Amino acid sequence: MAELCGALIGCGFFAVNQMHGWRDIDGASIVAICDRDPERLRIVGDQFGIERRYSDAAAMFASEALDFVDIATTVGSHRPLVEMAAARRVPVICQKPFAPTLADAKVMVKACTEAGVPLMVHENFRWQSPIQAVRAVLDSGEIGSPFFGHISFRSAYDVFSGQPYLATGKRFIIEDLGIHILDIARFLLGDVSSLAARTKRVNPAIAGEDVATMLMDHEGGATSVVDCSYATKLAVEPFPETLVEIDGSDGTLRLTQGYKLTVTGRNGTTVKDVSPPLLAWASRPWHNIQESVVAIQKHWVECLSKGIEPATSGADNLKTFALVEAAYAGAEGLEPVRIGDLLK
Ligand code: NAD
Numbered sequence: 001m002a003e004l005c006g007a008l009i010g011c012g013f014f015a016v017n018q019m020h021g022w023r024d025i026d027g028a029s030i031v032a033i034c035d036r037d038p039e040r041l042r043i044v045g046d047q048f049g050i051e052r053r054y055s056d057a058a059a060m061f062a063s064e065a066l067d068f069v070d071i072a073t074t075v076g077s078h079r080p081l082v083e084m085a086a087a088r089r090v091p092v093i094c095q096k097p098f099a100p101t102l103a104d105a106k107v108m109v110k111a112c113t114e115a116g117v118p119l120m121v122h123e124n125f126r127w128q129s130p131i132q133a134v135r136a137v138l139d140s141g142e143i144g145s146p147f148f149g150h151i152s153f154r155s156a157y158d159v160f161s162g163q164p165y166l167a168t169g170k171r172f173i174i175e176d177l178g179i180h181i182l183d184i185a186r187f188l189l190g191d192v193s194s195l196a197a198r199t200k201r202v203n204p205a206i207a208g209e210d211v212a213t214m215l216m217d218h219e220g221g222a223t224s225v226v227d228c229s230y231a232t233k234l235a236v237e238p239f240p241e242t243l244v245e246i247d248g249s250d251g252t253l254r255l256t257q258g259y260k261l262t263v264t265g266r267n268g269t270t271v272k273d274v275s276p277p278l279l280a281w282a283s284r285p286w287h288n289i290q291e292s293v294v295a296i297q298k299h300w301v302e303c304l305s306k307g308i309e310p311a312t313s314g315a316d317n318l319k320t321f322a323l324v325e326a327a328y329a330g331a332e333g334l335e336p337v338r339i340g341d342l343l344k
């Protein structure tokens with residue numbers, strides 16, 4: 001099979017992980033990069049040996065024959081860039097948060113669908129190996145049918161030094177981090193019918209909320225609590241671990257700090273270390289996220305080569321994005337929000 005030729009737009013903080021990921025993967029390579037900032041273009045171009053460099057995405061699309069484009073810019077530019085890819089009939093990966101609003105996200109999905117262009121949102125947290133290990137336990141039937149879940153991300157890690165824009169937006173933790181944890185809840189327990197939420201801002205130096213608690217009804221009958229905080233100082237900092245508790249009709253599973261998975265089910269109790277591998281280019285504590293970048297990009301190459309819809313397609317991500325909108329609306333109105341109404 002011929003290698004897929006891709007381009008990366010946005011050469012910032014996180015894109016470096018994506019570039020390492022592309023270098024690790026067979027079947028695809030990045031042949032051109034684009035960034036408005038000449039310094040970022042130089043740094044990433046030199047680090048990964050990419051000669052074809054552009055400061056303007058439209059110029060890049062006009063000059064390059066691309067099999068796909070990987071958009072790693074921040075959210076404000078996602079809609080015009082995805083629409084540009086759709087207009088050029090170039091399959092597209094777009095970082096999360098996919099769009100500024102659910103209304104924008106719906107338009108972007110429609111543009112790609114109408115152009116017949118594959119679209120995957122880079123929603124990588126469900127691809128973390130500890131989360132995949134939890135999914136495998138559920139699939140094995142060991143704990144029976146889940147009726148309760150608690151998916152939790154609590155930390156005091158300084159995310160603002162690497163990503164200063166996170167301190168400035170009116171929306172913060174649900175839009176940036178909660179979106180991943182809500183997606184994990186959907187991945188493990190299925191789609192959601194209603195959501196109630198409460199938020200707080202504890203850190204006075206930032207503009208948005210840094211604590212959020214969500215209560216969700218899943219269509220399959222389970223209830224879950226999803227909680228996130230960047231204001232939680234613990235004895236051992238867990239960033240960026242997502243902790244999971246699921247109770248089922250025949251047992252329980254617990255993914256606890258230190259990547260320990262304890263399962264009590266039909267065959268008794270097992271305790272496993274499900275730590276992610278430390279890739280050659282990765283660094284702790286980010287290695288969990290870094291490994292998931294490779295996994296989701298491999299998935300994209302497989303889907304694109306075989307003509308399969310990616311697990312986190314644009315259409316799928318609308319259902320996660322609706323939970324983000326519901327959480328803000330629910331926290332503001334102090335009322336539960338019906339998810340079906342948002343997806344109409
Ligand atoms: P960043 O600000 O460090 O990098 C963004 C880059 O995009 C900048 O270099 C900027 O110059 C460039 N850019 C912006 N608009 C452009 C345009 N129209 N054309 C060309 N270049 C443009 O941001 P970041 O921290 O790398 O975040 C990028 C995205 O990745 C965000 O959406 C963020 O939420 C997401 N992210 C995801 C994860 C994850 O685990 N999935 C982790 C961190 C960040």
Ligand code: 89V
Binds near residue numbers: 159163176177180240
């Ligand atoms: O995944 C993200 O989008 C990151 C982080 C894990 C730091 O919240 O912003």
